[in-house]
Every structure is written in structure tokens, then in C-alpha cells.
Amino acid sequence: MLRARVVRLFVLAAILALPGIARAQIVVGLYPVQGNIEPGVRTDAEGLIASGVRASNRRQGLLVLRGPVPLKATCEPKATTECLAGLSRKGAIIYAEATVVDGVASVTMSAITDQQQRTAPVTFRFVPGLLDLRPAHYAVEQLEKALTHLTLPSLADVPVPEVASSAPAPVVRPEVLPEPRPVASAPPAPVEVDPPEARDPLSLQDKSSPKSSGWMRKTGIYASIGGAVLVGTGGVFGLRSSSLNNDLSRRYNEGRLVPADRAKYDQAKTSSMLANTLMIGGGVVALTGLTLWGLSAVSFDSDGDGGGNIYLRGRW
Secondary structure, eight states: OHHHHHHHHHHHHHHHHOOOOOOOOEEEEEOOOBSSOOHHHHHHHHHHHHHHHHHHHHTTOSEEEOSSSSOSOOOOSOOOHHHHHHTSSSSEEEEEEEEEETTEEEEEEEEEETTSOBOOOEEEEEBTTBOOHHHHHHHHHHHHHHHHHHHSOOGGGSOOOOOOOOSOOOOOOOOOOOOOOOOOOOOOOOOOOOOGGGSOTTOGGGSOOOOOOHHHHHHHHHHHHHHHHHHHHHHHHHHHHHHHHHHHHHHHHTTOOOGGGHHHHHHHHHHHHHHHHHHHHHHHHHHHHHHHHHHTTEEEEEOSSSOEEEEEOOOO
16 A cells, blocks of 8 residues: 555656647747947847747747847848848747946847737846846746747637537337246256365465565665655755745845845755756656566566466555
């Protein structure tokens, strides 16, 4: 009973961890950042936006960045929606404008599709020379969600399934057959049973099955427990990383983010790396332990006549 619960628990964890989810992707290009700013600030802004798009691809998102970054083609003298849509190549174009006030750069960007659809603008800020990736990545994530809503198919194009008729089905009455007349049966013939001493003492049924290896069972149990401990430790580090990320996001939204918060960002990054390493390693160790535990119930033996026997035993 205990083994069955442990197996079900790890199977559920493996299913939740499978990343095999098919997704449609949107290829986006980055138009040169506009605004009366210095070339170094423009380069920093374009690098932050490109980093956010590449992060979307790494986290199984929808956005895929195409080169060159930024695009060489321009819409002179004015970047209109029609011109930007023509540069999208059946994907989308990210158009951004930047300003610098009191040493803080503010970037406002939106996405334009090949159908001349434009998302609502999103904004992020950064300090030139002190590049924090989190605000730009968060802004690109919001832009990705808005772009996904634009590219989703209309509800009117979804076929409506036909509703079955509610008319009652005809009632079929079973045909009543007459009961058969009882037929007298002959008494059963006596069955001859061999006496116990006549049985073959070396029959296959009387042979005791070989004992399975005990070391595989013990190793499997210890490895499963150790893997579960590693997965739990990784979960603790994951919760710590999530807490730090939420605190930094709240401070950024409230405008209270200072250069001293860089240490918290490094701690969140380290906790996230430890959580991934421990959970992946713990999962591998636990699955190896379960495999050894399951194989401990299978034994192989030769019957001495040129053949072999397989014995499977276990208790769940």
C-alpha cells in the first residue's frame, strides 16, 4: 500500500514536470529605438528589449527574435503603422521610443502585426550604466500577452457542435420466450483423485521460487527517500527565489528600487539555480530508486532442462 502511494506520487510529479507542450510561435523584429537620446542609451535599450524576447523563448514563450538586431530597414521620414506592418514578414515588429529624464531612461514600446494591429503600449525604466534585466523582461512578457490576444482566432470562427435531438428514443420491448422444460440430467461420474503420495515431489508447482535480491530493494528505498528530500529542498529554494522576485517587482512598481537591491537580485538568481539543480537531480535519483525497487520483485532462474523461469512477486 505504501509503495503504491509513493509510485503514484512520483508519476504525478513526472507528468507535471513534462515540458512537452506544443506551442505556436510569433517571429518578431526589433525596429531601431526612436527618441532624442545618446547612442549609448539607445544601444542599452535595444539590448534590454532583445534580452527580454530571448528570455521569452527560453521560458517556452511565444516570441522568437529574428535578426538583425535592430533591423536595418527604416520607415523614413515617419514610422507609420502601415510601414511597420510591411516589415513584419507575417510576424510582428516591436516599436519603441525612449526618453531620459534626471538620469533615468524610460522606454515605451508596442507591437505591430502584419495585419496592422497594434498592441497597447508598455513602459519600463532603467538607469544607463546599471542595467537591470527584470523590468525589461517583465515589460516584454506583458507585450507578449497583449500580442497573443491579437493573434488568437475569433470566437465566431470556432464551429459550434450540433446538439443532439431531445426527442425520446423509441422503447423496444424485449420478446418474451417460453421457459424451457426441465430435462433430467444424469448423476455426475465420480472423479478419481490420486492419493497425495502419488504426486511428483519434483513438480514445478512445488518448487520454491528463488528469492529476489535484497540489496536492490534496500537501495531503491533509500534512493527514493533521498530523491524526495532533494526535491523538497529544491522546492524550498524555489519558494525563496519566488519571494525575492515578488519583493523586487513590488519595489520596482512602487518606484523604490535602488542600486542596493542588486544583492537581492543575485540571491534570487542563485536560489533559482539551486532549486532547478536540486529538483532535477532529486527527480533522477528518485526515479532510479523506484526502478531498482520495482526490479527487486523480478527474479530469473533456470529449470535445469534447458529452459528458464521468470518469477514475479511483490506486495503493494
